[in-house]
Amino acid sequence: MTTHIFSGPLSMFGAKVQIAALEKGIAFELVMVPFDRDDNYSPKHPEVLRINPKGQVPVLIDDAVELFDSTQIFEYLEDRHPQPALWPAETAARARARQLEHRSDEIFFPQVVKLFGLQEAMQSPPAVEACAACARFYGQLDTLLADDRAFLAGDYGYADIAFYMAHVFADRKGAGMTDETPRLVAWRDRVGERPAVRAVVDPMMDFLASQGRGVPAFLRR
Numbered sequence: 418m419t420t421h422i423f424s425g426p427l428s429m430f431g432a433k434v435q436i437a438a439l440e441k442g443i444a445f446e447l448v449m450v451p452f453d454r455d456d457n458y459s460p461k462h463p464e465v466l467r468i469n470p471k472g473q474v475p476v477l478i479d480d481a482v483e484l485f486d487s488t489q490i491f492e493y494l495e496d497r498h499p500q501p502a503l504w505p506a507e508t509a510a511r512a513r514a515r516q517l518e519h520r521s522d523e524i525f526f527p528q529v530v531k532l533f534g535l536q537e538a539m540q541s542p543p544a545v546e547a548c549a550a551c552a553r554f555y556g557q558l559d560t561l562l563a564d565d566r567a568f569l570a571g572d573y574g575y576a577d578i579a580f581y582m583a584h585v586f587a588d589r590k591g592a593g594m595t596d597e598t599p600r601l602v603a604w605r606d607r608v609g610e611r612p613a614v615r616a617v618v619d620p621m622m623d624f625l626a627s628q629g630r631g632v633p634a635f636l637r638r
């Protein structure tokens with residue numbers, strides 16, 4: 418039975434799952450759902466509606482297991498395909514990595530979502546505050562990398578995948594990282610070199626370019 422991942426051409430959360438599955442060498446069929454905010458992400462794929470009461474991607478079908486939510490799917494992928502490990506083995510390190518992944522999705526990314534609706538008003542107080550919140554977040558992660566660690570939670574893993582994708586969208590919306598956080602920029606380059614990341618991000622950027630929409634400078638080819 419084939420594993421299916423339902424994602425969207427501009428789905429940040431779907432891209433997380435695609436990258437993780439590629440890192441683990443899982444054979445899967447990718448189903449791209451119609452995806453545009455202007456159309457309120459409609460029509461919804463019937464399988465997505467059946468499995469996710471929120472009607473959102475990503476959705477994973479692996480034989481009898483049907484899941485939604487990128488972080489829940491990470492946990493399943495790790496249990497089902499333990500190697501290569503994408504969470505740290507040690508309990509405290511694993512808990513910290515999970516917090517980082519959660520903070521990326523639930524603390525950082527909501528600031529980016531605010532900017533989605535403020536693109537014509539980037540000098541407005543809410544936009545300035547959202548950009549400042551992103552910059553503060555970058556500063557915290559830059560400090561985290563100060564002890565010569567190459568990746569956010571030690572070894573490369575889910576925390577890096579989640580934050581890499583979130584920051585691509587932040588950059589698209591005018592809140593990219595700068596040379597004020599050089600360790601984080603170097604981290605971005607390290608993560609961006611991974612074939613699994615390229616395999617997901619490059620088509621996403623091609624999709625944007627094909628629509629005449631902006632592509633972050635560091636991802637232009």
Ligand SMILES: N[C@@H](CCC(=O)N[C@@H](CS)C(=O)NCC(=O)O)C(=O)O
Binds near residue numbers: 458486
């Ligand atoms: N917490 C969820 C968020 C999923 C999510 O926001 N998905 C977006 C795409 S990135 C979506 O499907 N939006 C369409 C909609 O809300 O109708 C996750 O981690 O999977």
